[in-house]
Amino acid sequence: MIQFQYTITDPEGIHARPAGLLVNEAKKFACAITVEKGDKKGDAKRIFGLMSLVAKKGDVVTVTCDGEGEEEAAAKMKEVLKNNL
């Protein structure tokens, strides 16, 4: 299991477009990928789950990758977050 934290810097937060990009990338991996904000948890492969976190600028999210290919998945998630959020 690999876990890392990321602080959202995009002024609009996890809105529809970056959520979509994240889902598209997450779907390419076999391992389970979750994004947590506070006590809320969303599946990174599900757009509704991600958007319902309502993660805004300054919020810290915890990303957990667990299972096959978790290292590559975590690296990719970091990249997508950094470039879009």
Added chain:
Amino acid sequence: MTELTGKSVFEGVAVGKLKIIVHQKVEISDRTDCDPENEKRRFFEGREKTCEYLDSLYRRALAGKVGGAEAEIFSMHKMMAEDLDFEDGVMASIAEGHTAEYAVKKTGEELSAMFASMEDSYMKARAADVADVAGQINRNIMGLSSETVTVEEPCILFAEDFSPSEIVKIDSAKLLGFVTSGGSPNSHTAILARTLGIPAIVATQEGISFECDGHTAVIDCDGGKVFVDLPAAELKKYTDRAKALAAAKEARNALIGKPNETLDGKRIEVYCNIGNSSDADLAVKNDAGGIGLFRSEFLYLESDDYPTEEEQFEQYRSTVEKMNPKPVIIRTMDIGADKQADYFGLDKEDNPALGYRSLRICFDRPEIMETQLAALYRASAYGNLSVMIPMIISESELDWVLDVAAKVRKNLTERGVAFNEKMPIGIMIETPAAAIISDVLAKKAAFFSIGTNDLTQYTLAVDRQNAKLEKICDKHHPALLRLIETTVKNAHKEGKWVGICGELGRDLTLTEFFLRIGVDELSVSPAYVLPLREKIRSLDLSK
């Protein structure tokens, strides 16, 4: 006559024939004796067709007038249609023996309700997207044609609400405007209206009776009003205004992409004055050559405490990136005088315009300048950024700023942060003192930008906020024009450029004077870029 009030999502006036759209309601049975396998198959087929359809809308939006960002709406809709939470909900309902369409409707309503209950206004508006997607899947499951509004002649549309897919399919030349009783200014339908430049009013609450179909309607976005069957005299006023607006817009749009060049070939840059990073879109839309004055005050005024380096950096970076490779000139904070922020804890002054403001505050609180310069330097790594300092009256003040800048650069290097070491630092010429010693200042400043509003009030000793003095406030006073001319000459002697970012920049009666004395750049509000270009292109300096 019918009159409705709602929220404007775009500017302008539209007059035309009203077409009322009533969306057909589809009956869905709630029986629970279906074969789950069969219903699953129907759902997957319906969903596949919907995704193909959304793909085609996406391509259509990309190819058409609607921009790439708006095309993303359909890509997002497709993702919602394929979402596993959505699918899980549908499967659970089908397992209970419900029809595929009942399951889609119910799951769509649940997800839609989840968004509607969120406090965030952006997320709230996504409820309409979910409902749109669920509705489309159901039409495909039931083999109904997708909901299409057909428009044969130019008209104004009214409905309870429109989905983005309906609006994007209408020939925009025939869509004069639209009105919805529901919806919100944050909806994707409203965003489309802005992108397409269509006058629209949403959330009127009240509807329009079907009897009005085919009658003449008026949309007045300035007042947020919709009128049907206006008396002839009033209608004519609106018709004239709509025509004038359309003609002016067309004439101006023809200037987009053309150089700011006089008939005899003299060029000048026309940039924009903006107050925050979202205004940069307007600058781009009006074809500005860059941002000549970005007032950073809003960061301080809209905040309850001193904005952090990080907060500032994000705003600056977003503007710089948006405009890249075009130049962006950001002015350091100009708080004080008529712009007050409580947390600065400034004393009340009898003469604030001549008082403790902008740079003068920084001399006592250098950390304000250090934080802002650090944020600016970091943003300089993302595009073409210059900084200008307001309210300079002497050479030593400029030296002080340049020393702070050197300190900030050293600090950033130690932190290992990327920045443009050569980011130009220029100054505002807005005091007569600065104009008079501009020969000295030109040796150290990277450029000058003349702030004519303050320069006028300081030169003439006329308070620009006192209405009684309006008559004697001669904006073309020879003393003022001489100071401007001196400043330009002194800058050019040192090989530096000069811009004008005050109100005089858009004074079309002075455009010729500015060109003749060699001003390099004029910076005006976005709406004045094209009118100014029109003026420049009509001048001939050889005569």
